[in-house]
Structure formats: C-alpha cells, structure tokens
Amino acid sequence: MVFVLGNVLDQAEVAALREAATALPYKDGRATAGRYARGVKRNEQAAKSDALSAVLSKATEALSRHEVFRSVARPRKFVRTLVSRYGPGMEYGTHVDDAIMAGARTDMSFTLFLSPLDSYEGGGLIMEEQIEDRRFRLEPGDAVLYPTSVLHRVEGVTSGERLAIVGWIQSWVRDPARREVLHDLDVAADALFRDSGKTPHFDRLLKAKANLYRMWAEG
Numbered sequence: 001m002v003f004v005l006g007n008v009l010d011q012a013e014v015a016a017l018r019e020a021a022t023a024l025p026y027k028d029g030r031a032t033a034g035r036y037a038r039g040v041k042r043n044e045q046a047a048k049s050d051a052l053s054a055v056l057s058k059a060t061e062a063l064s065r066h067e068v069f070r071s072v073a074r075p076r077k078f079v080r081t082l083v084s085r086y087g088p089g090m091e092y093g094t095h096v097d098d099a100i101m102a103g104a105r106t107d108m109s110f111t112l113f114l115s116p117l118d119s120y121e122g123g124g125l126i127m128e129e130q131i132e133d134r135r136f137r138l139e140p141g142d143a144v145l146y147p148t149s150v151l152h153r154v155e156g157v158t159s160g161e162r163l164a165i166v167g168w169i170q171s172w173v174r175d176p177a178r179r180e181v182l183h184d185l186d187v188a189a190d191a192l193f194r195d196s197g198k199t200p201h202f203d204r205l206l207k208a209k210a211n212l213y214r215m216w217a218e219g
C-alpha cells in the first residue's frame with residue numbers, strides 16, 4: 001500500500017532542512033545506481049559529509065516520531081537515506097530499487113519533499129501500478145511511503161529545483177499483507193480507545209495485536 005504522510009516536518013523545520021540541504025555539495029547520482037538504473041538516472045545527490053549526516057538524522061528522527069509511518073512501516077532500520085536534487089533537464093526513468101542495500105533487505109521506500117511546489121515544475125514521483133500510474137508531488141514537509149517492490153520513476157524537472165530526502169527501510173515485518181493487518185488493527189484499536197476507553201475488549205484487541213506482531217516480527 002502507498003501512504004501519504006502529512007506534516008512529517010512542520011514549516012519551520014522544513015525551511016531549516018531545505019536551507020541546510022541547499023548548502024551541501026552535490027555529485028552525480030549515477031554513482032549509487034545499479035547496473036540498469038544507471039542508464040536512466042540523471043540527478044544529483046549530496047556528497048558524504050557531517051552536514052549531510054545532520055540533515056539525514058533530522059529527517060529520520062522526524063519520520064520515526066510520525067504515528068502513521070510507525071504503524072505502516074514498522075521500521076527496524078533505515079537502510080539507506082540520501083538527499084537528492086533535480087534541476088532542469090534532470091529525471092530518473094523507470095526503475096526498480098535494489099532488494100538488498102548495504103547488507104539489509106529493503107521493504108519500503110520514502111520520499112520526503114523539501115521544495116515549495118511553486119518553486120519547480122515537473123518532478124512528480126510516479127508509481128507504475130497495474131491499472132494506471134499514480135503521481136505524487138507533495139507539499140514540503142510531506143512524504144510518500146511505498147513498497148520498494150514497485151516500478152517507479154521521477155518525471156523530468158523543467159524549471160526550478162526539486163530537493164528531497166529519499167530513503168529505504170527494513171521493516172520488522174517482511175510481508176506487506178501482514179503489515180497491512182497490523183496497521184488495520186492499530187487504526188481499529190485507536191478508534192475503540194477514543195470511543196470507549198480502556199475496556200476489557202480493548203485489552204483483548206491489544207493483546208491480539210501484540211501477539212500477532214510478535215509472531216510475525218523477524219530478527
């Protein structure tokens with residue numbers, strides 16, 4: 001399932017992160033592309049530095065606080081994170097991301113958008129799904145979270161600059177269908193708690209949810 005995560009960063013946080021990301025040195029993104037993706041990847045990525053690590057930590061900390069992110073992704077590990085930049089003429093053609101990065105399985109991917117929507121044209125993240133493509137071009141501070149298994153692309157930027165933080169997560173729960181069951185139970189338990197408080201039935205539901213999670217969690 002694909003989820004839009006609203007307000008991962010508030011406006012002040014996203015402005016600060018954008019400023020820090022703008023000041024980073026960038027290099028050709030092809031260096032980190034796999035054999036086939038290299039031919040369709042035309043973007044830039046921030047080069048390794050302490051300043052980059054600080055930007056990435058702020059982003060992963062903000063995501064880790066986000067309730068929907070936690071419930072949907074059940075993150076065990078941020079496998080890889082990077083800051084990417086697309087200027088005019090840059091794009092990333094259709095590709096699938098590696099199943100294993102840095103020795104860990106990649107279950108879900110995210111893009112955390114940093115640039116104001118009116119500051120660039122193009123640059124939508126397109127997921128190529130069975131029936132039709134879905135396009136995501138979100139407000140700065142919002143993120144899209146999607147299964148790493150899908151074919152996707154970033155459409156060409158025609159003006160301005162698209163800055164984003166992109167990353168891959170290993171989940172505690174490998175099977176997307178099981179992750180969906182656990183997320184549904186989170187939503188149901190939250191609603192039950194809101195409506196009627198901590199009743200014996202709520203406790204039963206929480207017990208079932210915790211025990212399913214324990215059954216399915218790996219590692």
Ligand SMILES: O=C(O)CCC(=O)C(=O)O
Nearest residue numbers: 084097111125154164166
């Ligand atoms: O920038 C994005 O939204 C996604 C980029 C991407 O697909 C990748 O880096 O593998």
Ligand SMILES: [Fe+2]
Nearest residue numbers: 095096097152
């Ligand atoms: Fe990708």
